[in-house]
Amino acid sequence: MNAETFPPIPFLDLKAQQARLGPQLRQKLDAVLAHGQFILGPEVNELEARLAAFCGASHCVTVSSGTDALQIALMAEGIGRGDAVFLPAFTYTATAEVPLLLGATPVFVDVDPRTFQIDLTSLETRIAGIRRAGNLRPAAIIGVDLFGQPADWPGLRAIAAREAMFTLDDCAQSFGAALDGRRLGREADATATSFFPSKPLGAYGDGGALFTDSAERATLYRSLRTHGEGPTRYEVLRIGMNGRLDTMQAAVLLAKLDVFDAEIVRRESIARIYDAALGDTVTIPARVPESQSAWAVYAILFPDTEQRQRAVDVLKAAGIGHAIYYPRALHQQPAYAACHDGVSLPVAEHLGGRILALPIHPDLTDTQARRVAHVLRAALGQ
CATH class of the missing domain: 3.40.640.10 (Type I PLP-dependent aspartate aminotransferase-like (Major domain))
Known part of the structure; x- marks a missing residue:
């Protein structure tokens, strides 16, 4: 499977939404x-x-x-x-x-x-x-x-x-x-x-x-x-x-x-495809109890930065969009150094090296979502 075999999958596809609406x-x-x-x-x-x-x-x-x-x-x-x-x-x-x-x-x-x-x-x-x-x-x-x-x-x-x-x-x-x-x-x-x-x-x-x-x-x-x-x-x-x-x-x-409710439902269906395909490979998003997500971002966690980088390299080569939200916690950013009191916030500090966001938008097809998961699993030797 390579980038020439399949068309690219964008992280966000506003052009497709615009064509639809x-x-x-x-x-x-x-x-x-x-x-x-x-x-x-x-x-x-x-x-x-x-x-x-x-x-x-x-x-x-x-x-x-x-x-x-x-x-x-x-x-x-x-x-x-x-x-x-x-x-x-x-x-x-x-x-x-x-x-x-x-x-x-x-x-x-x-x-x-x-x-x-x-x-x-x-x-x-x-x-x-x-x-x-x-x-x-x-x-x-x-x-x-x-x-x-x-x-x-x-x-x-x-x-x-x-x-x-x-x-x-x-x-x-x-x-x-x-x-x-x-x-x-x-x-x-x-x-x-x-x-x-x-x-x-x-x-x-x-x-x-x-x-x-x-x-x-x-x-x-x-x-x-x-x-x-x-x-x-x-x-x-x-x-x-x-x-x-x-x-x-x-x-x-x-x-x-006018179509927002239907788009939220569609995002949920994509999240479930990822859940089923990736749940035994990476840490998939935990749901907040008694809630329904709007799925702005579907963020997975890797055990470490090295495995994430391996996945990023393979996704990029396959033409699959992805993003890191967020690579660094705010209190670690230069702009906030002067106002932070130095307290360690270990969870926020460690997330940046392990997190990766996958495409999730209402115009992503089931086939595309499954391909994202397939490429990701292959990158991790699954």
Whole structure:
């Protein structure tokens, strides 16, 4: 089996999705071109209503990116200098950079070795350590629903309530996932998601949204995303930012939202193919109890870096897309060296050398998924 025998299998295939949804996408985009309201046009309001209904939240406020969603949520709570924001060490940099940009201190927490979600025992230890040190005020917990699966929100809420801390759900990779029978969007005081093109529900550019059941927070988010405006455009009540979602992106998302449920089902079926084919070869993803994943990422674990590299070399030669999420924990990154207190977080530190993500998207065929697994097994001598 070689790269000449089979066509390449991309890690993500947005072209195939676009071909499948072409007429619907063009209809939505043509409507925007016809009315010309490119900023906060009617499609934005429609999208917000549909997204809120989809996940059951009382309010949805769309914004310009998932990162801006995180920033607006923390700005609304007055998070800043002297505040400690607790978050998992194994995630994307946006989760940690936002507290720093606001003057707060990110406090990195270890993760569960199987689900990769924030570890509650490590979190409680880190909070207790910060309180003992007395230099920072424990202000917020950001739980990240990593790779499409939910964090332990009942546990996180219990800790936050006891410690009187704000909870923010970084749902950038997991919009569409469910916990205890209800979709993510209401597990924390506020939920932020991303519509980056590679996400399960992705735009054709940057985009994001905030969800909350608080009318007061929603009003504040709308003000902050539009330069701190009040009831009228030139009444400036607070310092805000330019964080609005473009109408064109809202139109794309409306077309994709029509098929989103079916795409989540398709991603689950691909995950099950991988489970069955690879479960005796590598460590396949553990499921968070009582949950349904959105399967943004299907990440497997190898015993060591050498075996992973052997698999990477063979997948590359076969034209099969793959990715390493994430090669290094955040507290090991140069940008965060100055703010990390030096505490060892062994699980997060070791994951980067063993993890590998395989293609999983709604246009991947069963045959392609089985070929990925076959090539991977062959690379490991199975």
